[in-house]
Amino acid sequence: MRTIQRTQTFDRAQVRDAVAIAAAMVAVGASFGAIAIAYGLPTWVPFAMSTIVFAGGAQFLAIGLLAAGNPIAAVFAGLLLNARHIPFGLAIGSTMGTGWRRVVGTHVMTDEVVAFTLAEDDPARRRRTYWLMGITLFTSWNVGTLLGVLLGSAVGDYEALGLDAAFPAALIALILPSLRDRATRIVALTGTAVAVVATPFLPAGLPVLCALLGLLTLIRFGRRREA
Amino acid sequence: MLLAAILVLGVGTYTMRLGGVLLRERLTLSPGLQRLLPMAAAALLAALAGTATLMAGSGFAGVARPAGVAVGALLAWRRAPFVVVVVAAAAVAALLRLAGVD
Numbered sequence: 001m002r003t004i005q006r007t008q009t010f011d012r013a014q015v016r017d018a019v020a021i022a023a024a025m026v027a028v029g030a031s032f033g034a035i036a037i038a039y040g041l042p043t044w045v046p047f048a049m050s051t052i053v054f055a056g057g058a059q060f061l062a063i064g065l066l067a068a069g070n071p072i073a074a075v076f077a078g079l080l081l082n083a084r085h086i087p088f089g090l091a092i093g094s095t096m097g098t099g100w101r102r103v104v105g106t107h108v109m110t111d112e113v114v115a116f117t118l119a120e121d122d123p124a125r126r127r128r129t130y131w132l133m134g135i136t137l138f139t140s141w142n143v144g145t146l147l148g149v150l151l152g153s154a155v156g157d158y159e160a161l162g163l164d165a166a167f168p169a170a171l172i173a174l175i176l177p178s179l180r181d182r183a184t185r186i187v188a189l190t191g192t193a194v195a196v197v198a199t200p201f202l203p204a205g206l207p208v209l210c211a212l213l214g215l216l217t218l219i220r221f222g223r224r225r226e227a
Numbered sequence: 228m229l230l231a232a233i234l235v236l237g238v239g240t241y242t243m244r245l246g247g248v249l250l251r252e253r254l255t256l257s258p259g260l261q262r263l264l265p266m267a268a269a270a271l272l273a274a275l276a277g278t279a280t281l282m283a284g285s286g287f288a289g290v291a292r293p294a295g296v297a298v299g300a301l302l303a304w305r306r307a308p309f310v311v312v313v314v315a316a317a318a319v320a321a322l323l324r325l326a327g328v329d
Contacts (some may be wrong), residue, residue: 013308016284020310045229062236071232075276078236082243084271096248115272118265131265162320165292166280167233169299169316171276176303177248178269191270192277199278200285211274212267 021112022063024166025056029144030155032059037152039067045057050145054107054138058082061204081205087212088114095123095130108134112167115174183218190214289329295320 029050036046041063049059059079065074088109095117096105116133120126148155158164179185191214198207256264280296281288299316307315323329 017309020313024313026263029319034260036240042229045233048230049237053234053240055239055240058236058240062232066229066232071228075236075239077234079239079243081327082240084275085240085243086247087264087267089244089249089269090251091264093251094248102245102248106248109244111272111275118268118272158229159292160321160322160324162295162317162322163292165295165320166313166317168276168280168292168296169303170309170313171272171279172296172300173303173309173312175269175272175276176300178265184266184269187266188270188273195274195278196281199282206272207278207316207322208274211270214270215263215267218263218266 014129014132017116018136021133021170024138024163024170025088025137025140026147026171027045027146027158027161027163028056028167030148030151031144031158032056032063033145033148033150034152034155035060035148036063036067037149039063041067043149046145046149047142048140053078054141055082056112056141057204077204080203083205084111084208085109092117092126095126096134097127105131105134108138110134110137111171112137112174115171119174119177186217187214190217291320291323291329294323 021077033046036049036146037043046063049063053059053062055078058081061081062074065077088111089106092109092114094102096102113130113133117126117130119220120129153206167217175188188211191211194213195207195211198210202210257271275297280293283289283292289296295318298319299312302315303309303312
């Protein structure tokens with residue numbers, strides 16, 4: 001059960017994890033491709049988005065606004081949703097390497113890649129994990145997009161497969177070890193509560209950024225530690 | 228216009244991805260602040276998982292999705308392998324929907 005912690009099976013476990021998340025990405029990517037075509041957008045649009053933007057949530061949000069003939073709203077909504085990549089980049093730094101590795105590698109930064117990367121402690125493993133997950137997810141997302149465009153409505157609804165539950169569960173599994181630290185746990189749970197409460201009132205993207213307010217709980221912590 | 232919108236969204240997203248990474252390199256952070264960054268990332272990821280689990284648009288997500296995620300989270304807490312967590316979460320949500328519970 002605890003193979004992930006064992007060094008000799010580390011790579012096999014990593015590859016297995018990558019395959020699991022890649023399979024889910026193919027199915028959700030196929031939904032994205034199929035929806036783009038169902039909206040009546042040109043065939044190149046989903047491919048351009050999956051390669052140039054490569055951010056699932058923003059793509060689903062933007063494609064609806066693009067189809068409704070509102071490209072400016074699509075850009076603003078997509079950028080707001082993706083603003084969390086700034087703190088993600090601050091947290092992982094140049095894990096992917098420097099020079100061309102950084103120029104290319106930052107493009108495949110996603111929630112899942114960041115979660116997989118931060119779950120590792122050793123710098124060399126972190127780098128390997130970042131690239132393994134980044135390349136796997138970029139590939140599977142684009143293969144999925146292609147399948148969706150080709151098969152259209154035949155790919156079906158990914159919610160019927162329960163995949164809308166698979167992605168949050170995957171994120172929870174990945175951040176769980178870091179939540180063993182008490183301060184991190186309080187910050188994360190407070191932030192999550194703020195984000196959930198804010199969701200009905202704020203545009204997509206802002207509620208998740210509001211989770212950073214969870215860091216304010218540290219002020220109380222610091223005082224208590226000094227006392 | 229369509230291509231321009233996609234390009235601006237793509238370039239903007241890439242700039243934010245690279246921006247955070249480069250900022251980390253340029254800044255000299257105190258150890259206290261360095262400890263804060265993984266916490267901030269954990270809070271963002273937890274909030275992503277939380278909102279994606281409980282909310283659909285501005286309303287609640289119903290029963291099937293939160294139930295699936297709850298089973299997955301429980302398995303993860305019991306240190307089940309990642310694959311088991313992901314498959315179980317999807318299976319519970321899918322089966323509940325098949326049974327007419329959404």
